[in-house]
């Protein structure tokens with residue numbers, strides 16, 4: 453049982469898309485940029501698939517696609533399996549800590565997606581996993597990476613942005629009927645995680661992450677979108 457994400461799994465779909473202001477937007481943007489036509493068969497892996505929000509969007513839009521969903525949290529995997537219903541038959545669910553090397557079956561993939569998962573890994577593992585993703589993709593394969601990464605801001609702009617985010621988030625919670633203490637309880641569990649916990653946030657810079665992708669061998673790397681610290685990057689093998 454993980455300390456944070458297993459506990460958060462039952463509330464995740466109610467809270468996370470409201471907590472992260474552009475959550476729905478970048479999922480829809482990434483879906484529109486999946487480089488296949490709707491009837492094409494392809495196989496993809498979702499790293500840190502959570503409750504399967506993007507997984508379910510891809511499976512629905514691309515009915516010939518099949519997937520592997522990897523997550524550390526068994527409760528997240530179970531939530532995604534229930535959400536998918538009959539489509540879960542097209543998915544192999546694997547409980548896996550991304551700090552460990554990929555399972556052998558992650559090979560010959562057309563696409564890898566990693567949304568808000570890589571930022572949990574220490575810097576050296578962030579580098580190594582880019583090499584593993586590259587190796588797991590077929591030539592021409594695509595990585596869709598959406599994650600929190602730092603970019604430099606002037607101090608006053610950053611402060612204004614944080615203040616705006618806090619008030620905007622309170623308003624969003626109130627409109628969605630989420631009480632502040634429900635959010636605070638999960639945040640407290642997160643901030644109490646041990647220094648060594650695989651679930652901790654370990655956010656690095658956008659520059660470092662782009663360097664990791666280049667060094668892994670990705671040739672075409674497009675930084676498609678960002679909003680404050682949230683970024684969407686598409687890389688091609």
Ligand SMILES: C[S@@+](CC[C@H](N)C(=O)[O-])C[C@H]1O[C@@H](n2cnc3c(N)ncnc32)[C@H](O)[C@@H]1O
Pocket residue numbers: 457458499500501502503504505506522523524525528548549550551566567568569572650651
């Ligand atoms: C913020 S959620 C993102 C979930 C989903 N990708 C989304 O966009 O909604 C992070 C997910 O990564 C998983 N995770 C965190 N650390 C992990 C690790 N070391 N190995 C595998 N999964 C991990 C968590 O269990 C959680 O489901």
